[in-house]
Amino acid sequence: MQDIKDKDLVYTQFGYGVVMKQSPKAAESNSVSKTNPEGEDGQRNPSREEVKENREVKEEPSANIVNVKLNWGGNVYLDEKSISKTIKLNIKTFYGSRKRITLDVDITTTIQQLKDILLAKWLDHAKTLYNLRLIYSMGSLQDLAAPAQTIEQYKIPNNANLILLVQTSFTWDQNMKGSGIKLSNNNLTAGKLPEVDYQTVLGTLVMSSGRHYWEIKVDNFNDEEDIFIGVAKKETNLYARPIDINTFWGYMCLCGKKFGPDGILQDYGYQAKKGDIIGVLLEYKSGLATLSFYRNAAKCGIAFSNLAGSYYPAVCMNYGDVQVSLDPKAPMPLS
Numbered sequence: 001m002q003d004i005k006d007k008d009l010v011y012t013q014f015g016y017g018v019v020m021k022q023s024p025k026a027a028e029s030n031s032v033s034k035t036n037p038e039g040e041d042g043q044r045n046p047s048r049e050e051v052k053e054n055r056e057v058k059e060e061p062s063a064n065i066v067n068v069k070l071n072w073g074g075n076v077y078l079d080e081k082s083i084s085k086t087i088k089l090n091i092k093t094f095y096g097s098r099k100r101i102t103l104d105v106d107i108t109t110t111i112q113q114l115k116d117i118l119l120a121k122w123l124d125h126a127k128t129l130y131n132l133r134l135i136y137s138m139g140s141l142q143d144l145a146a147p148a149q150t151i152e153q154y155k156i157p158n159n160a161n162l163i164l165l166v167q168t169s170f171t172w173d174q175n176m177k178g179s180g181i182k183l184s185n186n187n188l189t190a191g192k193l194p195e196v197d198y199q200t201v202l203g204t205l206v207m208s209s210g211r212h213y214w215e216i217k218v219d220n221f222n223d224e225e226d227i228f229i230g231v232a233k234k235e236t237n238l239y240a241r242p243i244d245i246n247t248f249w250g251y252m253c254l255c256g257k258k259f260g261p262d263g264i265l266q267d268y269g270y271q272a273k274k275g276d277i278i279g280v281l282l283e284y285k286s287g288l289a290t291l292s293f294y295r296n297a298a299k300c301g302i303a304f305s306n307l308a309g310s311y312y313p314a315v316c317m318n319y320g321d322v323q324v325s326l327d328p329k330a331p332m333p334l335s
Contacts, residue, residue: 002085009152010068010083011107016152017070019083071155087151087158091118091134094165094210101164105151112147118164128169128205130329135163168212169328170205170313177201178238181317185325189219194320198241200248202232203313203326211283214313215294215330218253219323221274226254227322229278231291231307232314242316249304250314251278251293258293258303269293269300281333282311294333 004010008019064080085108091101101122105114111134119126136142136156144154144162156162171187178199182191190201205212216229228242230250242248246261251269253276258268272278272295279294289307293300315324 004066004080004083004085008085009107010085011087011152011158012068012070012076012078012083014070014074014076015072015157016107016155017068017076020067020069020075084158087156087160089114089151089156089160089162091162091164093123094163098209107152108150110148110150111144111154114151115147123166125168129166130169131167133165135165137161137163167329167332168205170203170214171328172201172315172326173204173312176234176238176312188328189323189325190315190317191220191323192317192320196319198239198316198318200228200232200236200238200240200242200314200316202234202236202238203328205328206234206310206312207231207282207284207289208310209284209287211281211332213279213281213330213332215277215279215327216315217325217327218272218274218276218278219325220321221253221272226252226318227272227324228252228259228314228316229280229293229324230314231280231282231311234310234312236314241318242314248314248316249291249307249311250316251300251303253278260304268303270295270298277327279330279333280313282307297333299333299335 004019006019010017010019065077066080066083068076068078068083070076086104086106088102088104093099093101099122101118114134115132119129123129134144136144136154138160172183172190174183174187177183178201180193180195180197180199181201182193183189184191192199218227221227228248228250230248233247236247237245242250243259243263243265249260251258252265253272256269256271257265259265277296281292281294283290287308290302291304291307292302
């Protein structure tokens with residue numbers, strides 16, 4: 001049973017307020033008009049002696065009546081059982097295996113504390129998640145962006161629906177790469193050893209829903225050393241040229257062309273050179289994804305659409321001494 005005290009913040013059927021706890025005597029005394037001896041519709045208010053007499057025959061549960069001063073200015077008398085210091089929230093996640101989380105939280109919980117609770121108890125791969133955003137989706141969308149502001153201060157009602165948006169960090173995968181690819185810089189930099197052969201490295205992130213963006217900087221590259229950047233299936237051949245297999249969708253830095261499972265090269269975007277930054281955007285809608293590329297923040301357009309299933313970030317390199325660096329936390333493009 002909740003312990004309601006004076007000055008407690010509570011949630012009521014009329015909204016948020018502060019408890020001004022009173023005895024039945026005080027509550028009934030306040031119910032008597034002090035400015036007009038006549039009540040509503042011309043009915044005479046009872047005298048204090050009549051109130052006292054009536055109170056003596058009332059049952060004990062009236063002792064649970066409390067006065068709540070509502071945040072919007074009104075005052076109400078409510079049964080203590082009808083008010084609460086907690087509310088229920090329904091939170092829908094939009095990453096990985098989507099979830100609908102239902103939990104009870106204290107109304108004095110801050111937005112940052114709520115995010116911490118979700119990270120600690122509810123979210124998979126919490127260590128890879130960053131930039132968590134909570135959106136209140138009732139009516140117009142409201143970004144709950146102030147970490148120190150509380151549930152009560154945001155006026156979030158009981159049983160409200162929230163949306164949780166997150167970005168997921170990742171690295172290149174030591175276990176999903178060709179043997180001629182060397183990883184460094186906490187597995188963010190991939191370099192090709194001198195052997196002349198095509199080898200691929202995949203990221204640690206599997207994508208099957210949501211919106212994903214990362215950038216790859218071309219650290220070392222010349223006209224004879226091609227780099228293929230894009231997404232691939234988990235079963236992709238790590239020792240094959242991407243255009244010769246049917247599990248890689250991407251962008252060729254050397255000639256500024258795109259390629260897919262059919263192996264056909266098509267003009268697309270711009271030729272890349274050393275120092276350029278290639279952005280990759282994979283965006284799912286209704287179960288199907290579109291793949292787009294950016295070169296130095298300039299969008300090259302949609303390369304592929306209607307991609308179904310799960311994909312991994314991928315890079316394939318051919319000649320030796322080629323090197324690229326991954327930025328998995330690059331800001332999401334606006335368009």
